[in-house]
Amino acid sequence: MIRPRRNRKSETIRSLVRETEVTIKDLIYPLFLVDGKEIEDPILSLPGQKRWSVDMMLFEIESCLKLGIKCFVLFPGLEDHLKDADASYSYNERNFYLKAIKEIKNRFPEACLMSDVAMDPYSSDGHDGLVSDGKILNDETLPILGKMAVAQANAGIDIIGPSDMMDGRVGYIREELDTHGYQDVSIMSYTAKYASAFYGPFRDALASAPKMGDKKTYQMDPGNKYEAVREAELDESEGADFLMVKPALCYLDIIQLLKEGFNLPIAAYNVSGEYAMLKAASQKGWLDYDLAMQEMLLSIKRAGADVILTYAAKEFASLRR
């Protein structure tokens, strides 16, 4: 008799035939940065995550490096008085985010740092593009994104992460980086970024929710699958080095589609709401967090993700110790 159970009879055999395994090297750890000193401010909607001032973040990065986490994506949280309609603080020389990138790269040159390129943390409108008469302007936003990317490259960033979903921004940013001598700075494009309800805890963490309307005129409609292929074709032709799908869990089919259709590395963003969901259920005693978290990451990798951005990176690495 043919018995598939024979291949499951012991952990040794199961691990011999296991098709997919997540490793620490697959993960990128998102960190929230704020201005100031000695700040380590817990984020209520993201249990286990904090807003760090750079001095404290250096300790956090050091402990992550010891656990084998080498890649970090940094998000800035700004006070309201620094925000304006055209996100000018994003490329201002005094910007604490840019200074922190420099400081972290100086201290830990082996760390790989990824940025966020989008207007929303810096915008008084809370949108990823310039707003005029309630509309999000595309082409007028590109030069701002370009300046932001060049300033981050100048600070020493390894990977630029455009998360804004403006048309043509990958090509625009690539060109700007190249003409300013940053040919070696990579672009991980948020290729298929959906207008999702799962970004809630992130927007809480940064107070970056749109002041008016929603993001549906630029982020993708959750009903669409083949449109993700169209976005991926554009990003590939504009020079992206990685294609990202975001969120991950409700979009595993999109991850698979892009993995099978493209020869670029595929990243998946296991977003704040996905992490918070597991945390909340486990706090109620309804789920075993460690097991559910590992299964979640495994499913994202099995779908085809080469790289996973996840708030669980440090917890995952601690379990592998």
Ligand code: PBG
């Ligand atoms: C901003 C940005 C968002 C996230 C990453 N970059 C939020 C948004 O588009 O509103 C969400 C990440 C998460 O939820 O973990 N451009």
